[in-house]
Amino acid sequence: MVEIFExxxxxxxxxxxxxxxFENENPAACGSNLGLFQSSTPEDVVSxxxxxxxxxxxxxxxxxxxxxxxxxxxxxxLKDAREDLARVVTLENGKTIRESRAxxxxxxxxxxxxxxxxxxxxxxxxxxxxxxxxAALANVSVSVAENMMVESRAxxxxxxxxxxxxxxxxxxxxxxxxxxxxxxxxSDLVACKVTYERLxxxxxxxxxxxxxxxQMTPSAA
Numbered sequence: 001m002v003e004i005f006e007x008x009x010x011x012x013x014x015x016x017x018x019x020x021x022f023e024n025e026n027p028a029a030c031g032s033n034l035g036l037f038q039s040s041t042p043e044d045v046v047s048x049x050x051x052x053x054x055x056x057x058x059x060x061x062x063x064x065x066x067x068x069x070x071x072x073x074x075x076x077x078l079k080d081a082r083e084d085l086a087r088v089v090t091l092e093n094g095k096t097i098r099e100s101r102a103x104x105x106x107x108x109x110x111x112x113x114x115x116x117x118x119x120x121x122x123x124x125x126x127x128x129x130x131x132x133x134x135a136a137l138a139n140v141s142v143s144v145a146e147n148m149m150v151e152s153r154a155x156x157x158x159x160x161x162x163x164x165x166x167x168x169x170x171x172x173x174x175x176x177x178x179x180x181x182x183x184x185x186x187s188d189l190v191a192c193k194v195t196y197e198r199l200x201x202x203x204x205x206x207x208x209x210x211x212x213x214x215q216m217t218p219s220a221a
Contacts, residue, residue: 002023002033002036004021005036007038007048010047011051018039018041018043018044020038021038021039022036022039023035034092075108085104086104087100118133118170118174119170119173121133122173122176123173125177125180127149127181130174134160134174138160139163140160140208144212150178154175154192155195157171157174157175158192159199159208159211161174162200162201163205171192171196172192
């Protein structure tokens, strides 16, 4: 019996309201039928976009540390399912199993890269890339993030990091990058760690709001 595959929208599997389906053939096996798939309608597209927008609203408020746990677990599951996913890629695209495994592996490498990219940018001394990534995580403009990161002391970095729920090793890498590029006196990392651990997220948010307001307020002529 041919399997019928449903659409996944908003965390639920369902057939398209239109009721139409189409066959999917393995390009390497003429006449094969991998199953029946939904001929999605414009209404399905709208539903999918609405569900994605709603999910993003919750995701953007999720602390970075929690996001990292989700992504790490996803990558673990992806690795465990490597052979199954490679087989699916082969069946749907007609690729060799070796090519399909390489495609799954590339997704794993890319995922691990993004999981640790802020620390990687900092350790590589890539200030522009690091500040852009931090700005996105803290939900501020790049100019606000850059101004806070180049302050005479490391408090600005710690405010941004606390709002983004970064781990201390990542914060340490950012502070070291900042000190290396500025050529100024090295920050006291022991004191910074104590300050960072004591800093409350709510306090960091208040300070960050102040910086946002400063940027929005026109300077006096």
